[in-house]
Amino acid sequence: MNELFLMTHVLFGVGCMVTAVWLFVDVLHAHEENLTRIRRVSWAAAILMWLAFFIGGGWYVVSYPVDKAIILKGPWPFAHSYFMETKEHLVIMLLVLVTYLPIAASNNLAANPEARRVVLWVAAAIVLLALLVEGHGAIIAMGVKVALLAKQH
Amino acid sequence: MENAPVSKYTISFGLSVALSSVINALLVVVKEKSQAVLAALQKISGHQWVTHSAIVLILFGFFGWLFARANGGQGLQMTVNRLIGTILAGVVTGGVIIIGFYLIGD
Numbered sequence: 001m002n003e004l005f006l007m008t009h010v011l012f013g014v015g016c017m018v019t020a021v022w023l024f025v026d027v028l029h030a031h032e033e034n035l036t037r038i039r040r041v042s043w044a045a046a047i048l049m050w051l052a053f054f055i056g057g058g059w060y061v062v063s064y065p066v067d068k069a070i071i072l073k074g075p076w077p078f079a080h081s082y083f084m085e086t087k088e089h090l091v092i093m094l095l096v097l098v099t100y101l102p103i104a105a106s107n108n109l110a111a112n113p114e115a116r117r118v119v120l121w122v123a124a125a126i127v128l129l130a131l132l133v134e135g136h137g138a139i140i141a142m143g144v145k146v147a148l149l150a151k152q153h
Numbered sequence: 154m155e156n157a158p159v160s161k162y163t164i165s166f167g168l169s170v171a172l173s174s175v176i177n178a179l180l181v182v183v184k185e186k187s188q189a190v191l192a193a194l195q196k197i198s199g200h201q202w203v204t205h206s207a208i209v210l211i212l213f214g215f216f217g218w219l220f221a222r223a224n225g226g227q228g229l230q231m232t233v234n235r236l237i238g239t240i241l242a243g244v245v246t247g248g249v250i251i252i253g254f255y256l257i258g259d
Contacts, residue, residue, distance in 0.1 A: 103160075
């Protein structure tokens with residue numbers, strides 16, 4: 001059950017990243033007809049990120065100490081000492097950036113190319129940062145796996 | 154200065170993103186180097202990371218609100234190019250400080 005809970009964190013995080021890509025493409029073709037959708041998608045990205053943050057944060061506070069102990073005894077201690085330590089702080093920055101997205105998308109993007117550029121840069125930064133964070137998460141999970149495998153041999 | 158063709162909240166919260174990102178990174182360095190700060194963060198909410206997150210999010214809201222009230226309620230004025238540059242500079246600086254600290258500083 002705990003693992004399923006953790007997978008929803010990953011699901012919402014990936015959902016946020018995919019939504020930011022969707023927003024980027026939609027803003028490239030912004031016109032009066034898709035303005036409402038653009039604003040809804042920007043809110044969706046923010047909501048998905050907040051869900052990922054709360055679920056991941058709850059798991060990190062309550063359940064991660066067990067994984068941390070396993071990782072630190074295994075062959076990949078850097079999965080915690082570098083990757084988790086970095087991830088848990090980069091994700092705060094990502095949350096702030098995604099929360100800003102609906103504010104930036106509230107301008108008239110159809111009529112205003114300057115406002116479009118703000119959203120495009122912010123969405124691009126979100127995608128890159130989210131990819132980095134997802135990659136960190138994968139290495140942390142692998143850190144647990146290699147530690148448990150090493151314990152068996 | 155040319156007035157930016159975006160809302161005052163786009164500018165004020167954009168600047169707040171940049172500032173909060175750098176503060177987030179500096180708080181990482183300070184708490185990792187000072188046991189007293191780490192213990193204080195731990196004591197406030199029961200977990201240092203929860204307090205850390207809450208501080209950064211509250212500061213993001215506060216600075217966004219504060220910058221929007223500048224210039225007699227018109228908000229801070231700047232060009233869009235400068236706004237984008239500031240946001241990206243803040244995020245990159247915050248990221249480099251965090252990654253650099255855990256790679257070589259910790």
